[in-house]
Amino acid sequence: MQDSFKSVAINETNPKFTQCIKRKDxxxxxxxxxxxxxxxxxxxxxxxxxxxxLKHKTQVFCAPHNDHICTRMEHVIHVASTSKxxxxxxxxxxxxxxxxxxxxxxxxxxxxxxxxxxxxxLMSQKEGTNAPKKFWHERNSLFFADFIETxxxxxxxxxxxxxxxxxxxxxxxxxxxxxxxxxxxxxxAIDLYDIKRPGVVSPFTWEGCIVKVSDxxxxxxxxxxxxxxxxxxxxxxxxxxxxxxxxxxxxxxxxGAHRSGRAVNTTVLMNDMIVxxxxxxxxxxxxxxxxxxxxxxxxxxxxxxxxxxxxxxxxEFKNYAQGILGCIYRTLMRTQVYAQNHRLDHALKYAPDxxxxxxxxxxxxxxxxxxxxxxxxxxxxxxxxINDSVSWEKCVIEYISGMTDQYAINVFxxxxxx
Numbered sequence: 043m044q045d046s047f048k049s050v051a052i053n054e055t056n057p058k059f060t061q062c063i064k065r066k067d068x069x070x071x072x073x074x075x076x077x078x079x080x081x082x083x084x085x086x087x088x089x090x091x092x093x094x095x096l097k098h099k100t101q102v103f104c105a106p107h108n109d110h111i112c113t114r115m116e117h118v119i120h121v122a123s124t125s126k127x128x129x130x131x132x133x134x135x136x137x138x139x140x141x142x143x144x145x146x147x148x149x150x151x152x153x154x155x156x157x158x159x160x161x162x163x164l165m166s167q168k169e170g171t172n173a174p175k176k177f178w179h180e181r182n183s184l185f186f187a188d189f190i191e192t193x194x195x196x197x198x199x200x201x202x203x204x205x206x207x208x209x210x211x212x213x214x215x216x217x218x219x220x221x222x223x224x225x226x227x228x229x230x231a232i233d234l235y236d237i238k239r240p241g242v243v244s245p246f247t248w249e250g251c252i253v254k255v256s257d258x259x260x261x262x263x264x265x266x267x268x269x270x271x272x273x274x275x276x277x278x279x280x281x282x283x284x285x286x287x288x289x290x291x292x293x294x295x296x297x298g299a300h301r302s303g304r305a306v307n308t309t310v311l312m313n314d315m316i317v318x319x320x321x322x323x324x325x326x327x328x329x330x331x332x333x334x335x336x337x338x339x340x341x342x343x344x345x346x347x348x349x350x351x352x353x354x355x356x357x358e359f360k361n362y363a364q365g366i367l368g369c370i371y372r373t374l375m376r377t378q379v380y381a382q383n384h385r386l387d388h389a390l391k392y393a394p395d396x397x398x399x400x401x402x403x404x405x406x407x408x409x410x411x412x413x414x415x416x417x418x419x420x421x422x423x424x425x426x427x428i429n430d431s432v433s434w435e436k437c438v439i440e441y442i443s444g445m446t447d448q449y450a451i452n453v454f455x456x457x458x459x460x
Contacts, residue, residue, distance in 0.1 A: 044058070046324050050134030052208060052247050061231045062138075062208035062247060065189075069204060070195055073189075076376045083209045084141040090191040092148040098440060099447035100154035102265050102350070103272060104359060106448055111271065112264050114154070118147050120260035123251070124316060131320045138249040139256075140149050142212030145205070146253060148191065149182030151365040151443045152450045155351075160367045161439055178240045182443055184214040189425045190407065190440065199419040210234055212250035216257055217241035224328030225251045225337055251329045259315045263308035269350045279349045286345055290338035315339070366454040367442060373457050374400060374438040381410055381428040393456035403441050404428070 052062050063079045077085070086099075087093055087137050096115035098106070105111035112120075122143035129136040151157035165176040187210060192200040215241040228244045237243050247249050266283070269275045273284065291314075318335045331339065350356070380389035386404060390397035404410045405418065407425040415422070426437035442450070 043130055043320065043324065045133035047248055050248055050325055051133055052135045052138055052249055057081070058208075058231075058247065062206060064207045065204050067204050072196065078137055080135065080137040080141045080209065081131045083203075083205045084137065084144055086193060086203050086205065087141065087145040087148070087187075089193055092150065092186050092191050092444060093144065094099075095424050095444065095446050096112050096147060096150070098448055099152055100157070100447055101268075102259070102356070103156055103268050104153060104363075104447055105272075111268050114147055117260060117264070118144060120264065120312075121146065121253065121256045124259050124312065125256035127316060128252050128256065128320060132248075132252075132285065132323065133169055134249050134252060135247075136206055138212075138247065139252050141209045142204075142250055142253045143256065145183065145187060145209060145213050146216040146257065147179065147183060148213075149184070149186040149443060150179045151177070151182075152445045152447045153359075153367070156360040157367060157443075160364050161443060164368065165435065165439055174267055175239065177439060177443070180214050180217050182440070184210055184234060185366060185440070186444070187213060189423065190444070192422060193418070195421075199421050201421045207231065208247050208250070210408060211246045212253050215243055215245040215250055216254050217269065221340055224330045225254060226328040227251055248325075248329070248455065252459070255329050258339065259312055259319075262315075262339065262346065263311040264343075265346055265350060267308045269346075269353075272355075274350055274353050274355065279345075282349070283345060286338070286341045290341055299355050364452050369454055369457055370396075370442055370445075370450065371438060375439070378428065378431070378434045381408075381434075384411065386410070393453060396453040396456055399453075400441060404437070407440075408437060 050056065052059055056062075075082070093115075096118055097113055099114035101112040101114050101117045103111050121448065122140050125139040125143045126136045128134075129139040151161050153160070158177065162175050162177040187203050187205050189202065190201050194202065195201050214234050214237055226244060227247050227250065231246060232243075245254060266275065270280070315331070315335060318331050319329065322332050324327045324333075330336070373390075373393075377386055377389040377400075380386050381404060386401050387397055389402065405414050406420045406422050407427050409424045410428050412424075426440075427433040428437075445453075454455060
């Protein structure tokens with residue numbers, strides 16, 4: 043119900059507020075700030091480079107020449123819009139939800155979830171296929187926020203984003219692919235790097251819970267719309283989809299019209315899911331849907347897995363992405379000895395774009411050339427050690443994870459062209 047969560051919103055009266063606005067270091071003060079702590083986080087995120095690159099990263103369908111297929115950035119905007127709408131209605135802190143939603147995918151791999159699976163397999167190959175996930179984008183988004191992304195300070199130096207605890211927590215706990223009813227926040231503040239698997243720890247705030255559910259609302263309808271545009275969903279599958287809608291929500295399975303006369307499309311389905319959630323949720327029950335809508339979402343996810351995400355064309359796309367990312371990974375892994383001898387530029391002279399970009403990365407985040415890092419005014423840490431093989435692999439994986447789809451394709455072509 044409207045404003046039913048107002049008493050538990052994250053603001054100065056909430057006992058969690060002090061913890062929520064904590065940063066690892068103090069931010070600079072211009073002396074004329076008109077923004078809240080969470081509004082500052084939001085603007086810091088939209089100005090960082092990882093956010094900018096989302097416009098060239100795949101959501102589900104790699105479609106660089108189609109302006110109307112959802113990209114990773116468009117998905118993030120959908121999540122931000124959905125979560126802000128819900129937060130405003132329920133009386134929660136909309137600035138906090140918007141900041142979490144904006145940053146939730148900044149560590150996502152190129153080529154969508156296919157790229158995420160590929161990077162994880164590259165890291166896990168020494169331990170076998172059943173090894174625990176080493177690369178998962180929720181954790182990687184937190185890692186990018188904490189150690190990778192920088193912004194220029196008023197003094198001209200490059201400093202880390204240094205986000206608040208509540209935003210960092212919402213980012214790492216945002217996994218929206220777990221089927222849950224009655225999501226509630228946890229009570230205790232924890233070290234966020236103690237979270238070892240996606241989807242197992244609830245966010246610290248109700249606002250984080252809203253983003254977690256909004257992520258699910260945002261991708262379900264839009265993925266189906268894009269699949270129809272690319273004829274991934276054939277007429278038989280579309281009839282199955284209409285039967286799902288009819289059996290769970292009372293839509294007309296023949297004409298595809300809602301009982302109130304509205305058409306079945308992304309905006310209608312998203313609106314109805316948002317309204318249902320707002321009407322059903324309460325601090326006592328948690329963030330939840332009505333039973334018909336919960337069953338509908340479960341059925342829709344099952345349908346999407348069978349008819350979209352496991353479509354043979356997307357599986358072939360994953361094979362294509364595997365070749366590209368695997369080649370870049372193996373190429374960069376071979377350069378460790380050159381890095382140790384401070385000759386990294388020599389090792390990659392046949393691939394100048396890759397050389398310049400990776401060398402800049404290594405200077406900024408490793409112990410390769412700390413004097414050059416000081417000259418460049420990078421106030422970053424030695425996140426990776428060029429003398430340690432495990433750390434070097436992590437350095438390579440993180441670098442690849444920041445690539446856009448097209449940049450990965452370009453450097454792959456550099457590597458294999460003679």
